[in-house]
Amino acid sequence: MEPVFAPDVPDGVRRLYERRPELFVPAGQPKPKRETSWSVAPGNTFGTLLVWLAVCVGGWILAVIIMAGTLPAEVAAWSAVVLAGIAVVATAGILVMSGFEDRGHKAVRRQHGKYLLSDDFDDEARRLLGRAQRAVKTVLEATVTRRGLLDEVKNDLVLPEQLWDIAQVLREQSILRARQREIARGMATAELEAVLGPQRRALALSVDAIKRKVDLLDRYADRVRSADAALRAEAALEDGDRYIELLARTEPAGDTSVVQGFADEAGALRDTLTRSINAARDAGRTLALPE
Known part of the structure; x- marks a missing residue:
């Protein structure tokens, strides 16, 4: 299954998952800490800085020796000062950059808990969430949606919100199922069953509601x-005039019932498309968010 994001998570973070999924941490794990090169690998960072300083100092000394033998004294002195300044600025820049957090890691850290990964769910929850994701993807990528024929349902707003709500409930169900299994290990007692029985029934009711x-x-x-299929059929029917012309050119005295069939089919298809669009709108309204 794909990760589920809260509706307010920026698109940049969603795209980041495609490039660097390893940065993302399940909501069930602690929030990632701020990471810089000093916190992740202080030894390597310090060693890199020492090498850089050695190169800078050695290069500066060598440059000073060369300039002293080839340039006038005053020019050589000023050149040495300029080189020293450049080295100091570059070193300061490296020090500052080593204290910055990777932009991708920072974005993921700030959004932790606003996205849910496969590891946040058990098998039962993953199956239900997968179904919901496929349904939402079908609607959002449909031609009737892209053409605005279902605009009044507000799919772009309603469906991501619905998917996020479903994912949050499924995650909580996964946690409670795991908790119940852990508690139920060992010897069963009447007292334990008295507590777990109502909890299992409550969980089952929640699962049934999410399934609905x-x-x-x-x-x-x-x-x-279905509406998409009718729309494609309507698009195919637009070529009817070309087929009529083809028949007229190749079979002038041909069977006119074929031409009449195009006309009849056009009328029937318009009715079918209208019914399909209305049925889709009616189904979409059942998902509308409360005011």
């Missing part, structure tokens, strides 16, 4: 797929 939400998303995706 995912079923709604699936139904919406099915309606959108």
Whole structure:
């Protein structure tokens, strides 16, 4: 399954996952700490700085010797000062940069808890979340959505919010299932069952409610797929005039029922498309966010 992001997570962080998924830490783990080259590898950073200083000092001394033998004394002196200044500025820049945090790591650290990874869910939750993600992807990538035929449903706003809400509940269910299994290990007692029984029933009710939400998303995706199919058929029907012209050129006295069939199919298809779009809108309204 793909990660799920809260609706307010910047697009840059979402794209970062595609390039550097190793930076992302499951919500169930502690929030990452600020990392710089000093905190990650202080020995290597210090060694690199020593090498740099050695190169700077050695290079400066060599340059001074060469300039002293080839340039007038005053020019050589000023050149030596300029080189020393450049080396100091470069060294200061390296020191400052070594104290900065990697931009990608910083962005992920700040958004920790606003994205959920596969490791945040158990198998049952992953299956349900996968279904929800596929349904949302189907709707958002559909032609009828891109053309604005379902604008009143506000898919771009509603569906990411719905997906994030579902993911949060599924994560909590995964945590509680694991907790129940841990507590239930060992000898079963009446006292333990008295506590776990109601908790299991509450969890089962929650799971059923989430399944119903995912079923709604699936139904919406099915309606959108049907509308997309009708839209593609309508696009294909637009070529009807070309087929009529082809028949007229090659079979002037041909069967006119074919031409009449195009006209009849056009009318029926318009009705089908209208019904499909309306059905998709009706299904989408069941997912609308509360005012």
